[in-house]
Amino acid sequence: MSPRKAKRFNPDRDVREWNGAYRPYDILKEAFVALVAVGVLIVLLAVVFSSPDEPAVTLKSWSTSDPVDFAQTAVTELDGTSPLATYGPPYNSTPDVTQHIGFFEPAQWIGVHQPINTAQDFVIGPLRSLSNQPLVQRALDTYDSSTPTQQSAWTTAYEKAVANATDVHGRLQVPHAQSGPVGVIIGSLTTMAQNGGLDGTLLSQGQFYNTNYTKPLLFIANGSYLNNLAGAQHLQGTQWGMMNETGNYPGQAWLWLYTMWYQVPPMKTSTNADLEVWAIMMALTVVLILLPFIPVLRSIPRWSRVYRLIWRQHYRSLA
Amino acid sequence: MSLDITTERDASSSEESRQWTARVRNAAATAFPPDRLLPDRQPAYMASWIYVFGVLTVVSLAWVIITGCVLAVMGPSWWHVSGLGHFVNSLHLWSVEFFFFFMVIHLWGKFFMAAWRGNRKLTWATGVVSFVASIAAAFTGYLSQANFDSQWISTQAKDGINSTGAGAFWNVLNFGQMLMWHIVLLPIAVVIIAGLHVLMVRRRGIVPPFDIEPKDHGDTPSAAEPSE
Numbered sequence: 001m002s003p004r005k006a007k008r009f010n011p012d013r014d015v016r017e018w019n020g021a022y023r024p025y026d027i028l029k030e031a032f033v034a035l036v037a038v039g040v041l042i043v044l045l046a047v048v049f050s051s052p053d054e055p056a057v058t059l060k061s062w063s064t065s066d067p068v069d070f071a072q073t074a075v076t077e078l079d080g081t082s083p084l085a086t087y088g089p090p091y092n093s094t095p096d097v098t099q100h101i102g103f104f105e106p107a108q109w110i111g112v113h114q115p116i117n118t119a120q121d122f123v124i125g126p127l128r129s130l131s132n133q134p135l136v137q138r139a140l141d142t143y144d145s146s147t148p149t150q151q152s153a154w155t156t157a158y159e160k161a162v163a164n165a166t167d168v169h170g171r172l173q174v175p176h177a178q179s180g181p182v183g184v185i186i187g188s189l190t191t192m193a194q195n196g197g198l199d200g201t202l203l204s205q206g207q208f209y210n211t212n213y214t215k216p217l218l219f220i221a222n223g224s225y226l227n228n229l230a231g232a233q234h235l236q237g238t239q240w241g242m243m244n245e246t247g248n249y250p251g252q253a254w255l256w257l258y259t260m261w262y263q264v265p266p267m268k269t270s271t272n273a274d275l276e277v278w279a280i281m282m283a284l285t286v287v288l289i290l291l292p293f294i295p296v297l298r299s300i301p302r303w304s305r306v307y308r309l310i311w312r313q314h315y316r317s318l319a
Numbered sequence: 320m321s322l323d324i325t326t327e328r329d330a331s332s333s334e335e336s337r338q339w340t341a342r343v344r345n346a347a348a349t350a351f352p353p354d355r356l357l358p359d360r361q362p363a364y365m366a367s368w369i370y371v372f373g374v375l376t377v378v379s380l381a382w383v384i385i386t387g388c389v390l391a392v393m394g395p396s397w398w399h400v401s402g403l404g405h406f407v408n409s410l411h412l413w414s415v416e417f418f419f420f421f422m423v424i425h426l427w428g429k430f431f432m433a434a435w436r437g438n439r440k441l442t443w444a445t446g447v448v449s450f451v452a453s454i455a456a457a458f459t460g461y462l463s464q465a466n467f468d469s470q471w472i473s474t475q476a477k478d479g480i481n482s483t484g485a486g487a488f489w490n491v492l493n494f495g496q497m498l499m500w501h502i503v504l505l506p507i508a509v510v511i512i513a514g515l516h517v518l519m520v521r522r523r524g525i526v527p528p529f530d531i532e533p534k535d536h537g538d539t540p541s542a543a544e545p546s547e
Contacts, residue, residue, distance in 0.1 A: 011436075018524075020362065023362075025365075027359075035381060042382055042413045042414050047406075049409070050409050051409040053405065053408075106483055110484035111487070213493070241475065285447070310369050314528050
């Protein structure tokens, strides 16, 4: 058996044993001083800058502040044309909408796991829960028993009319249209939302306790109201919004790289931008973890010579 | 008589050496002798402010956990309705900001030191993984605020998560699920990984400087560095 060949010294992988001087070092004292110093800094910044706490938007606050936007959104939930109704997995099975990179289409493979039928879950179901509302129930019966073609004709007519709707002191005023029962349905839903009933109904999932806000959040996110509020706070995607938070706070500054990819081509205009950005970030994370094994990349620190600054005193002592 | 005792001791020692407990204890004592675990001296080359950012990251994490525990005592709604609660939330927020600020500087510092040299690759890898786990922990914190920020961030983030297929099981719009991840699962992951990272630093020591002029490139790597 031949002796194992000695590995050639690689300065980007290997080190020589330190045979130089040592100096006293109290690790626990250092940790204690650091703990106190950081504690003082945290208290100081908390006292001076506090923290943001903008109240959450509710279906009630949205429908009261902007009933026209609420009604315009609600009718798209009813006729299945809203962004959520056509979202695809994990909410529904709309074909050919999942993001993909070539054959790689993970959302499609995993499928629907949080099924949402926007018409039933956001409009018809909540209104069916209203008691002592015979007019609303008759409108729902009429809508449910009509053909899809008829339903589409009514919702299309209502969409055109609600585009010219007005907000009169918080009350929705929609011009007359051949919209059948849809006017009553959306008008009633708006009233229900303004009374606060829709928030509870969408949150309820047949049990008293609930902490899953998926449905009300998705409904609210479909409207323009939330988006406009976020835009005023510089939180939209085109404003590097994911890493920001309301007010003048640092937010998640560490997400700058993730957010940056959305601002540059081709992701900026790509319909598969989310999956592309995630793929890039996952690849970069793996590269960072495996950096010590990757030739060229692991040599950058030595080539950059930044280490000369870090170990300035050491090199000076050698000179 | 004394011979019997010796034989008994040998047998006992042999049996002990096969015990899981004894093996773990011996391995730990070998890997972490007291003066390595809690050193009272350090190599002279450690004379830079950059070395401070490692311990600053650890103590910031301690403040994140302490302030998070105080928030947990009164529940997730407390800080919205109490001045004291809001102040504790502010402490939590700024400890997180400092934690990331120090950690990123620490990471860049270690990159420019090529701190993976000398069988410290796993130390580097656990550092990066703890950074990624910390990002996830902070992200779920932003989702658990129960205010406008969490509404906006969750409805924006869902598209990225859903595109990967993970949204089917990891629902950023589910407040209860995100809160559990934020206060239980991810903190456990961060503390365990960061703890391993610190132990590896103590095990391997701090990476020495680059040689200015490596004269003997044919040398073997330092025998003093145990392989991972």
